[in-house]
Amino acid sequence: MDTLVTNKSGMRYVYVIVDRFSKYARLVAMPETAKTKYLIRLFKENWVRDFGLPKSIVSDRDVRFTSDLWKTAAAEQGTQLQMTSRNHPEANGQAEQMNRAVQHLLRHYINPHQVDWDEKLALVTSLYNNAIHSATGVGPNSLLLTFKPRLPLDFLLPENQSTAAPGTLEFAYGYEKHMQQAVDNMHKAQAAMIESENKHRCPSNFQVGERDWVKASELGQEYRISRKLMPQYFGAWEILDIVGTDPDGPSYVVRIPGHLRTYPVFHASKLAPFKETDQFPPHRSMLPPTMDGEVDIDDIVDHREMPVQRPTGMGRPPKPKLQYRVWFRHHADPKEDRWFTREELMQTAPQVVSQYEKSLQKGKRQIE
16 A cells, blocks of 8 residues: 655555455555565565465555566465456455555554654554454454453453453353354345445446447556546457456456557456447548658557569569558547558657567567
8 A cells, every 4th residue: 555655764655464354454564666575575474474374365466466476476385366457446345445444543643744654553453453343243353363462441441351261162162153253244244245236236248359448547647637637438449358257347358559558457347338320420530641740640450461563584572561550549430540551650650560560479470
């Protein structure tokens, strides 16, 4: 979690680790420049050392979690990595709720300059882990540690102190009661959330090959460009694949233009259907008849070889020239795509040509 404030110790991020069942959390201050190797060490020191190796880890797509080093470390310890789709925090709602709780608690204890927030993490962690969680009805400490740690208030109110000693039947009975209470409450909370979400949810009908709109909020914001004045959706772009099996909430791989440099997987809630109709014909293309250096090229979508005339003698036939089919920015209709020679594009958009040819060399088709 980014605090957006670098404290006196050079820390800016809070590394949040939450147990999925007990809701127990660990909060660790971390510098902005922390590398994956440092993140792995923090995880081992603050979780694996005390609780062992997890079976699975749910995270977002931070560059440190998508790195080969993190994947290798997880594979060595037998941990399955599960990552959410881009900009879809609902897929990891537990962590998002934890982030909001941490922010809420820190507001009450840090000074106005906000540079001492890391000094309050231990206090915030203790307050959270000892409080009754709304989803389980039991405190995270009581579930994970099998007992409730003593608090300052327990010395003033002796009735709050537990009379059962660890290892006794009374203690085991009390802990079993807490476990069953937590399971029952979590089932009730899950059913309530499903019922609430289903009221506003409709099945996803997007199909591979069709074109759909993508929310503008999912794309990177350009410098000095107001998002409030931008269109709500961009596209329409082709759906290449479906990721996930949930019928009402899968994610989709979308053919995003290369210049956007964004992760091409979007949740169904971030897409809108695109429909072609003859009732409102598209506007006439504003593209110039020739390449004049001012055409805003979005991407190259196809290529072909131009036919060449064979020489009359015994000479070697000339090498065929390439043509590229160009997709222009802000034009959603494929009918507006045009073919240009490689020489024309190298004069106006050499970076687009180079990127397209590199992608071909990595695939099955090769340019000769």
